[in-house]
Amino acid sequence: MYKRLLVPVDGSELSLRAMTESVELAAQLGAAVIGFVVEALPPVPASAVPLAHYEEEVAAHDAKTEAHAHQVLERFAQQAAQRQVAFEAHLDHDDDVAGAIARAAESRGADLIVMVTHGRSSFGELLFGSQTKNVMTRTKLPLLVLH
Numbered sequence: 519m520y521k522r523l524l525v526p527v528d529g530s531e532l533s534l535r536a537m538t539e540s541v542e543l544a545a546q547l548g549a550a551v552i553g554f555v556v557e558a559l560p561p562v563p564a565s566a567v568p569l570a571h572y573e574e575e576v577a578a579h580d581a582k583t584e585a586h587a588h589q590v591l592e593r594f595a596q597q598a599a600q601r602q603v604a605f606e607a608h609l610d611h612d613d614d615v616a617g618a619i620a621r622a623a624e625s626r627g628a629d630l631i632v633m634v635t636h637g638r639s640s641f642g643e644l645l646f647g648s649q650t651k652n653v654m655t656r657t658k659l660p661l662l663v664l665h
Contacts, residue, residue, distance in 0.1 A: 524628035529590040532634040540632040550604035553594040557583035616652030
């Protein structure tokens with residue numbers, strides 16, 4: 519059965535559900551959980567922004583996103599520890615969230631990806647997109663989708 523579950527999370531209410539459900543599933547399967555956060559890259563500056571100012575913005579952005587990711591992954595690690603589930607935490611910086619998830623699953627040896635979805639209508643997907651569908655098109659691994 520499944521031994522390594524990659525679970526992308528972002529700290530939202532939905533991702534909290536992914537944490538809880540994946541830890542429970544891993545406990546039942548005797549599997550490990552790989553908590554994964556993808557943080558966006560800093561925005562590209564307007565050409566009129568001085569380089570020194572941009573470097574300060576990048577440093578502030580990096581510090582903020584790193585702190586957020588560590589907070590989310592620490593919460594996930596605590597849930598896993600409570601159920602005595604092996605846990606690994608990983609962070610990546612990438613604007614291609616779906617691609618980063620697919621690459622992380624492969625490079626970390628996952629055999630199942632567990633994700634949550636908003637379950638938007640077709641119109642909602644047109645407006646906001648679907649990371650879950652994008653991941654599905656980029657991996658051959660099984661994908662467990664929670665709603």
